Amino acid sequence: MSLGIFRGTCSSEYSEGTVPRFSFEKVTDITLPRISFGGKGVAVVTSATRFDSRWEGLFTLLGFQIQKCVRFFSTGPYLTLGCNTGDVLLFDPAKEQIVTLHGKTIPKELKDEEMIGASHGWVFFSDRRDRTVRVSDIYNPFASKSNPTVIPLPCLTDLPCEQIEQVCNVAMSSSSPLEEDCLVAIKFSGDQLSLCRPGRDLEWINLLTPFHCCENSNLMYSKRDHRLYLPAPGGKHLFSYHLNSTADPAELHELVYRGPPELDQSEWEILSSCSRREYLVESSSSDERYLVKWYAHGFYSSVLKGIDYETKRFMVFSEEETTEGKIMCYTEDIGDMCIFIASNEAFCIPASSCPGLKPSTIYFMGRGLGSYDLTTGDTHHYKAPGGVITTPYWLPPFST
Structure with a gap:
């Protein structure tokens, strides 16, 4: 209202x-x-x-x-750590502890498949050999231990001159792939975007994102607009697809910014040397929408024997309705909200709904693991549980 x-x-x-x-x-x-x-x-x-x-x-x-009145969840948000024999491992950022789900039966069809994404607590798996895709609730603490749900999807197909070996992220239009009108979208590293409706489509609808400028963009589904959004690099534009007319070309939306942060010239120079990623995130409990810019400095790590990253700054822009249209306004205070960013579909929840979470904070995984306080600019790093995490996906809170 x-x-x-x-x-x-x-x-x-x-x-x-x-x-x-x-x-x-x-x-x-x-x-x-x-x-x-x-x-x-x-x-x-x-x-x-x-x-x-x-x-x-x-x-x-x-x-x-x-x-x-705030809705309280039965669990907090978790980070997936993988599966051992009979156990599913999660990381709780609020308590900074590992959560073990004992007695989970790993379905045989998932044992040799790798995780490629997560959305709404459902995890996507794929077999590189035959390009099969499956969706499962195996990481849900309240799902069946002996018989977790596994939903097969059509085998992936690639467009000419495109590769589908590396997935950027996945998104779903519903909280469950079992819902009748649920649409699943997979964004690959490159220009290909693949869509299907579980249980209805026998093959994927493959689209090319425009202008070769969204190769590593992160996909988000908006319940408010019933659209899939891709932020273009630099955050100056958004591309969108309407669910009821995916055959139509992507729509281009120009973003107008107001009130950038006041930084010294030296700080801007540091940020200009950083690698940057943009994420669009929408609150499920309100109509608020944010564009997040993540600045990370790359350096050679002798431990990893490769490139590692240090987070320098997050910038958050809140979408505001004005007489001039929609404006993206810089903010260092998103109230009670906290944002979760990784290779999954980004999401935000009220901190007060999960004890231990900090308001106006970004929890991140991918270029380091930690949390960033928007108000103070302080970064808190978590020690990577069990070494290098190969399945870096945040799962939203679960309810019974």
């Missing part, structure tokens, strides 16, 4: 005995928090985002008692 803000001006001179005339000009729209009204003058806030002191002061002035 949004509220229009107007500026009023007197359009005629006022004198005694006359009625002044006013004209009003719309300045902007602001998004209201999700609020329901209970009995006895109680305003119940059902969204955990952006209900700051301004709103609290307004409703208190109107005589309402504020009651904030």
Whole structure:
């Protein structure tokens, strides 16, 4: 729900005995928090985002008692660490502990397959030999231990001059691939984007992303727009596909930025030498959308005997509706939200829904493992559990 803000001006001179005339000009729209009204003058806030002191002061002035309601999950978000015989290993960033799911039967069809992505807690596996793809809930703590769900998808096919050996990430339009209208999308390293509906399509729909500029872009599905989005390198444009018209060419959206951070010239020079990735993330509990820019400095590591990365900075831009259209506004405060970024479809959740999570924080995996406080700019590194992590996917919280 949004509220229009107007500026009023007197359009005629006022004198005694006359009625002044006013004209009003719309300045902007602001998004209201999700609020329901209970009995006895109680305003119940059902969204955990952006209900700051301004709103609290307004409703208190109107005589309402504020009651904030946050949905609590049964688990926190986890990072996948892999499977041992009979065990599934996860990392809990809130407690900085390994969580072991004992007694899990690894389906035989998954034993020789590698993980290629994750979305909504479902993990995607593929066999390079025959290009089969399967989706499973084996990492869900509440899924069946003896008989986890495994959903076969069509074998992957490649477009001419494209390769499908390396996957950037996957995305789903629903919280479960078992839902009737669920669409699965796989973005490969290159220009190929493959789509299918589990249980309905016998083969993948293969598309070419435009202009060869989205080779390593990260895919995101927007429930708000019913579109798949790909941020172009540099974050100046978005490409989108509508689920009901995937045959149509991708739409190009130009991003307009406002209020960049105030940094010294030396800081900008450091950032310009960094490798950068862009992620689009949308809150499932509100209409908020963010573009995240991740700056990491590459260097040779004698331990890894290859290139390693050190995170230098994250920049977050919040999408705001204005009279000029949608503007991406730089922010160092995303309220109670925290963002999770890795090779999976990025997601964000209220920190207050999972004890131990820090608000206005980015949890990252890929170029290091850690968390970044947007307010202070401090980075906290986690010790990689069990050495090098080969399956770097965040899973959102699970509920019974």
